[in-house]
Amino acid sequence: MSLRFKALCVHLFTATGAVFAMLAMLAAVEEKWSLMFLWLVVAFIVDGIDGPLARKYHVATNAPRFDGVILDLMIDYLTYIFIPAFALFASDLLPGWTGWFAIIVITFASVLYMCDTGMKTEDKSFAGFPAAWNMMVLVVFAVEPNFWIILMIVSALAIAMFLPLKFIHPVRTKRWRWLSLPVALAWTAFAAWAAWVDFHPESWAHWGLVLTSIYLVFAGIAQQIIPERRGS
DSSP, X not given: OOHHHHHHHHHHHHXXXXXXXXXXXXXXXXXXXXXXXXXXXXXXXXXXXXXXXXHHTTHHHHSTXXXXXXXXXXXXXXXIIIHHHHHHHHSSSSOTHHHHHHHHHHHHXXXXXXXXXXXXXXXXXXXXXXXXXXXXXXXXXXXXXXXXHHHHHHHHHHHHXXXXXXXXXXXXXXXXXXXXXXXXXXXXXXXXXXXXXXXXXXXXXXXXXXXXXXXXXXXXXXXXXXXXXXXX
């Protein structure tokens, strides 16, 4: 199997995210929220795997006809932003005007963030909240906080997209990766199980989601505060 063919297969693998996005959207239209999130978790797993594969097989050089960056961003907008925002709007979590506020803020601010040329830092982290609304909305569905709390979280994260705050990439940010990567894998497992049991209120996965989410949100900010040791 040639290197060029392997690189092309990486693009094809990434493109499956669009199919999973459509399956998630079809489930969302029918208000089958657990099924929707299961498909989004599958898309999330694909997104976590295709990046290392793309770098390993140098897709930009060996399969240049397809732009992997554009392909990835198109799918990310669907699975990280558009579908989760729709779910938040169409569910009973945000009544009346609050649902309209959330969906407009999320989609408008996120599309600007996705084309921000300064969205990545030197250490491969994200500059500002990386529009990971799929993760936030899944936790909200699991915990079901008061709608005022949801509005505050949406507003704070939307503003954080454009603030000089660092948010780690669990795979690419080298600092604390020994901890960040297992935490991200744990979050994925908790998310899949929570959706699988239809967000049962007594599920142990809910606490795991909350704790791992807190780490993933604040680890990058902690790295900005805590000086890095030389040679680490």
